[in-house]
Amino acid sequence: MLEWLSLALLAVGAFFFLAGTVGLLRFPDVYCRLHALAKADNLGLGFILLGLAVQADSLAAALKLLLIWPLVLAASAGVGFAIARRAHALGIAPWRKEAE
Amino acid sequence: MTSVFALAIALFLLVNLMVALLAAARGPTPADRMLMALLFGTTGTAVLVLLAAAGGGTPLVDVALVLALLAAIGGIAFAKRAWQGEEGGDA
Numbered sequence A: 001m002l003e004w005l006s007l008a009l010l011a012v013g014a015f016f017f018l019a020g021t022v023g024l025l026r027f028p029d030v031y032c033r034l035h036a037l038a039k040a041d042n043l044g045l046g047f048i049l050l051g052l053a054v055q056a057d058s059l060a061a062a063l064k065l066l067l068i069w070p071l072v073l074a075a076s077a078g079v080g081f082a083i084a085r086r087a088h089a090l091g092i093a094p095w096r097k098e099a100e
Numbered sequence B: 001m002t003s004v005f006a007l008a009i010a011l012f013l014l015v016n017l018m019v020a021l022l023a024a025a026r027g028p029t030p031a032d033r034m035l036m037a038l039l040f041g042t043t044g045t046a047v048l049v050l051l052a053a054a055g056g057g058t059p060l061v062d063v064a065l066v067l068a069l070l071a072a073i074g075g076i077a078f079a080k081r082a083w084q085g086e087e088g089g090d091a
Helices: A002-026 A030-053 A059-089 B002-025 B030-056 B059-082
Strands: none
Touching: A002 A030, A002 B002, A002 B030, A030 A059, A030 B030, A059 B030, A059 B059, B002 B030, B030 B059
16 A cells, blocks of 8 residues: 555656656746746655655654755755846846737 | 666656756757756756665665755856856856
8 A cells, every 4th residue: 555655656756857857848948947947846856755755664764755855945946046046147038928 | 566666767767867958958048058957956866766765775865865965055156156158258
C-alpha cells in the first residue's frame, strides 16, 4: 500500500518536471520561462521528496529528505528574483501579445 | 520494484535536463542561459535523491543538500556579479 502511494507520488513529481520542461521550450521570453521553471519544477521536486520520504527507513531519514525541499524553495526563489531583476536592469523587455 | 522505478524516473529527469540544456543554448538572451543554474538546482537535486533511493545510499542525500546550497549561492553570485550583459563583452 505504502509502496503504491510512493510510486504514485514519484509519477506525479515526474509529470510536473515534464510540465516545467515543456514550459521552458514553449514560452516566449525569459520571464515566462522563469515562471515555468521556478514553480513547476519545485512542485515536482516536492512530490518526489514526499514519495521517497514515505518509504524511508527511519523518521530521521524521512525528515532529512523533506528538509531539502524548503532549502531548494528558498534557493530558487532567490535565484529567480536575482535573474529577473538583472534581466530587467539590462533592458530585456517583457514579451507582450501583439495587437491584432 | 521501487528502486527500479526511481531509477527510471531519474533517467527521465536526465532526459528533461538535456532537452532544457539544448533549449537554453539556443536561447536568444544571456538570461536564458542563466536559467540553467536554476534548473540544475532543482532537477539535479531530484536526480541525486532518486539515485540515493535506487541503491546509492544515504551519502547521496548529503550530496543533494550540498548541490541545492551551491546552486543558490552560485546562481545569486553569478547574477549579481559576473553577468554584465550584452555590452559587457562576455555575454
